[in-house]
Amino acid sequence: MSGPLRPPWAGPLGLYHPGTSLLHRAPAGLKLASLAASAVAVVAVRGPVSALLFLAVALLAQLVARVPWHRTTRGLVPALVTAALIGAYQWWARGWVTALEVAVDLVALVLLGAVVTATTRADALLDVLARLARPLRHVGVPPETVALAVGVFLRTIPVLARMSMETRDAARARGLDREPRALLVPAGVRMVAHARATGDALAARGLGED
Structure with a gap:
């Protein structure tokens, strides 16, 4: 790929x-x-x-x-x-x-x-996945898109983990580390913002266009 x-x-x-x-x-x-x-x-x-x-x-x-x-x-x-x-x-x-x-x-x-x-290398792993996904072409799903989705997912895991840790540290600095809303709400907002930014970047690169 x-x-x-x-x-x-x-x-x-x-x-x-x-x-x-x-x-x-x-x-x-x-x-x-x-x-x-x-x-x-x-x-x-x-x-x-x-x-x-x-x-x-x-x-x-x-x-x-x-x-x-x-x-x-x-x-x-x-x-x-x-x-x-x-x-x-x-x-x-x-x-x-x-x-x-x-x-x-x-x-x-x-x-x-x-x-x-x-x-x-992850590139090699995703290439294998793209080859395995080739039959999906017959139902209109490009195998490259499948591999890209897996790659984005794997890249996102450490990003979300870092966001959660940073949010926890910020709440602890304010003495709110035992307050669930002080942890969940900021982390959720940052994760949604990251998802939107990722989606915008993929759309800007033409993902999904004919």
Whole structure:
């Protein structure tokens, strides 16, 4: 996919880390297909032993990629917290074996996803998505538009997170950090303004025109 619609971009959430490892040189389509197959395998194969094996594979992929740990752990922290909470509930409801399996499976999948995004430029990932979306041409949806929409969505996540943090800091400075309206209203206004600005920019570039 080429043209003025999508400028070069390193990676979602700034996770891409340049390198020359085997995983960096692998085609983006192959890495996405492997990630999808891993997700299916994690769901299909049951038991704590298989979960630990999947985690070992994810750790091996991290070592092969030679990506600094702080790059991948940036996206792992929320997954670890979620895995701990889910694991605690599963331990209470179904026992430690199920808890271990579910928690480790989740961490393994998130780590594999982090390795894929850390070794693949987002432009390459979006190109794969555009190729997969080619059949949508028959119903009037340009695949480039689908890829662009995903790219805009991924770019927007850190922007919205930054806006929320800045709004929280501003409310805390005024002593209103415990007041929901002081957090939600300014953040909502800024997010809507950002959405409108993004829409205007896309419209100015001719998105959706014949």
